Amino acid sequence: MKKIIQSLLRPKKKLKKKRFSKMASLEDLDLFGKTVLLRADFNVPIKNGRILDNYKIKQTLPTIKELIRNRCKIVIVSHLGRPRGKANPKFSLAPIAKELTKLLPRKTVHFLHHCIGKDVKDRIKKSKQGQIILLENLRFYIEEEQKDLSFAHSLANLADVYVFDAFAVAHRRHSSTVLIPAFLPSAQGLLVQDEVETITAARSTKEKSLWIIGGAKLDKLPLVKAALDNSEWVYVAGALCFSFLRAKGVHVGHSKFSKESIQVAKEILQHKNAKKIILPEDIVCSNSILSKGKTTTVNIDQIPSSAIGLDIGKKSTEKILTLMKNAKQIIWNGPLGYTEDNRYRKATNAVIKELQVTHARTICGGGETSELLVKQKARNKITHTSTGGGATLALLSKKRMPALDALAKSAKKFYLFE
Numbered sequence: 353m354k355k356i357i358q359s360l361l362r363p364k365k366k367l368k369k370k371r372f373s374k375m376a377s378l379e380d381l382d383l384f385g386k387t388v389l390l391r392a393d394f395n396v397p398i399k400n401g402r403i404l405d406n407y408k409i410k411q412t413l414p415t416i417k418e419l420i421r422n423r424c425k426i427v428i429v430s431h432l433g434r435p436r437g438k439a440n441p442k443f444s445l446a447p448i449a450k451e452l453t454k455l456l457p458r459k460t461v462h463f464l465h466h467c468i469g470k471d472v473k474d475r476i477k478k479s480k481q482g483q484i485i486l487l488e489n490l491r492f493y494i495e496e497e498q499k500d501l502s503f504a505h506s507l508a509n510l511a512d513v514y515v516f517d518a519f520a521v522a523h524r525r526h527s528s529t530v531l532i533p534a535f536l537p538s539a540q541g542l543l544v545q546d547e548v549e550t551i552t553a554a555r556s557t558k559e560k561s562l563w564i565i566g567g568a569k570l571d572k573l574p575l576v577k578a579a580l581d582n583s584e585w586v587y588v589a590g591a592l593c594f595s596f597l598r599a600k601g602v603h604v605g606h607s608k609f610s611k612e613s614i615q616v617a618k619e620i621l622q623h624k625n626a627k628k629i630i631l632p633e634d635i636v637c638s639n640s641i642l643s644k645g646k647t648t649t650v651n652i653d654q655i656p657s658s659a660i661g662l663d664i665g666k667k668s669t670e671k672i673l674t675l676m677k678n679a680k681q682i683i684w685n686g687p688l689g690y691t692e693d694n695r696y697r698k699a700t701n702a703v704i705k706e707l708q709v710t711h712a713r714t715i716c717g718g719g720e721t722s723e724l725l726v727k728q729k730a731r732n733k734i735t736h737t738s739t740g741g742g743a744t745l746a747l748l749s750k751k752r753m754p755a756l757d758a759l760a761k762s763a764k765k766f767y768l769f770e
């Protein structure tokens with residue numbers, strides 16, 4: 353107990369922030385009275401229209417307030433979920449408009465059901481300086497993810513300048529992330545600026561840096577490879593571990609993996625630093641993902657053919673905790689199990705508990721990760737909670753960030769530093 357209290361009182365080492373000079377910032381734009389197209393990332397968990405975690409929305413407020421102070425007309429665009437180019441009420445941004453209205457005193461955020469078209473243009477034209485308009489989910493248009501020039505042009509046509517504050521999609525090559533800056537003078541928002549400076553400063557620490565990568569998005573696998581050059585240990589859990597286990601010839605029953613993900617994992621295992629990858633030794637599994645399903649813990653080489661792996665077991669959890677105790681920096685992204693069900697949250701909760709008392713610098717990111725930290729009242733004990741998941745891992749791994757490159761190009765094209 354004494355140890356826990358002492359560690360809570362001891363301030364964690366602050367990160368030395370480094371400024372990215374190539375992108376323009378808000379102060380480099382001529383903002384006063386302008387119509388600003390603001391790309392935010394409001395991809396937040398929503399259940400039955402209720403927002404379960406508004407962290408990402410709150411983190412965008414400093415930029416919105418700065419634009420209000422400059423008497424701008426603010427047109428906000430964002431994506432939510434993966435609706436794959438089709439309008440779907442489940443992924444509507446309407447609840448976000450209500451939440452923003454709650455968070456911004458004396459402001460009403462007007463919601464429009466489309467992103468482009470004459471009606472949208474007219475409504476923006478008619479609105480006054482200082483007003484805020486939120487457009488519907490960008491991903492209701494297939495063109496957003498297809499990097500479509502004419503879609504990007506139509507969006508750019510709605511405003512005078514562009515502000516990119518959607519750090520969590522800075523690693524994506526989509527119309528709004530990489531094409532709009534070619535049409536408008538563009539700058540990073542305050543959230544992007546803070547995330548980039550903080551995460552860039554953190555990536556100089558390679559020694560005793562532990563990366564814990566979990567979650568269910570199999571498209572995150574290539575980031576495991578990138579992590580190998582920037583860490584001492586990479587613990588792979590969540591659904592991601594099954595692709596590696598399959599690649600090593602282990603039978604994982606009905607656990608989540610795909611043909612392609614096994615291939616990617618096989619390639620990663622050829623990497624010269626692949627020995628840094630640590631996989632679970634035991635797995636909690638069940639024959640059904642439903643709450644009635646009976647659970648058992650088995651060694652990794654004994655997963656029954658009818659079972660689904662839903663969490664890592666006790667032995668594996670102990671191993672992670674030991675690594676955490678030895679680490680100087682811990683980077684965590686993605687739950688270690690199927691945390692929607694309490695029975696598969698044990699390993700994740702143990703990691704969160706350790707994150708709160710460790711002396712290591714802690715950087716956590718990703719929607720679910722951040723939601724879980726809030727549930728355990730742990731978020732304010734983390735050195736940096738990023739709004740990005742994949743984006744954070746990509747930046748930490750020194751991968752190219754297409755949206756940031758596009759901002760740098762735009763600054764040059766529109767002479768923003770003259």
Ligand code: 3PG
Pocket residue numbers: 393395433434520521524718719740741742743
């Ligand atoms: C996130 O939550 O990590 C971002 O919004 C990116 O979402 P995506 O993985 O669906 O592009």
